Amino acid sequence: MSGRVPLGVITRPHGVRGEVRVHPFNSDSKLLGRLDAVWGAHGDGERRMAIVRARRAPKHWIVRFEGIDTMEAADALRGVELRVARDELPELDDDELYLADLVGLEVRYEDRVVGQVTEVITYPSVVCLVVAGPEGTKELPLVPPWTAEIDVEGGWIRSESWEDVPGRSP
Numbered sequence: 001m002s003g004r005v006p007l008g009v010i011t012r013p014h015g016v017r018g019e020v021r022v023h024p025f026n027s028d029s030k031l032l033g034r035l036d037a038v039w040g041a042h043g044d045g046e047r048r049m050a051i052v053r054a055r056r057a058p059k060h061w062i063v064r065f066e067g068i069d070t071m072e073a074a075d076a077l078r079g080v081e082l083r084v085a086r087d088e089l090p091e092l093d094d095d096e097l098y099l100a101d102l103v104g105l106e107v108r109y110e111d112r113v114v115g116q117v118t119e120v121i122t123y124p125s126v127v128c129l130v131v132a133g134p135e136g137t138k139e140l141p142l143v144p145p146w147t148a149e150i151d152v153e154g155g156w157i158r159s160e161s162w163e164d165v166p167g168r169s170p
Helices: 071-075
Strands: 004-014 019-024 037-042 045-056 061-065 081-085 106-109 112-122 127-133 136-141 149-151 156-159
Touching: 004 037, 004 061, 004 071, 106 127, 112 136
Parallel strands: 106 156
Antiparallel strands: 004 019, 004 081, 019 061, 037 045, 037 081, 045 061, 106 112, 112 127, 127 136, 149 156
């Protein structure tokens, strides 16, 4: 991901003058309103996108990007993931972490490594870690007892309940 952290995704145009709706991955974050630019990623490429204006709506952000002046141009941005350089993120408290930091960590259950986190999925009811391992791919809920302890610096997550985690369908 080129050292950048996803903030949200453009869902659709807002109005006819080039604004877009952005679904934030962290609904509490105000970061998008303080940035001058983000990186837009779609497919295999990324491009810098200067922000003209960003304002909060009840469940999303409404953003105007430089050079995007029509509904058609805004519509072409559907699905573009907005990313920011890691060093632009706010400092964390000791008991906080960024979900992006969990990708790549190994997952341990009892005395063995059962897999590695390849993705984080946010569902309406729970955040799950996609874990790929010898038993296939599973979605590990990011709540106790499934996720009992996390050591980002150490590179691991400890699960106390792995056997009942369902596998993913291909």
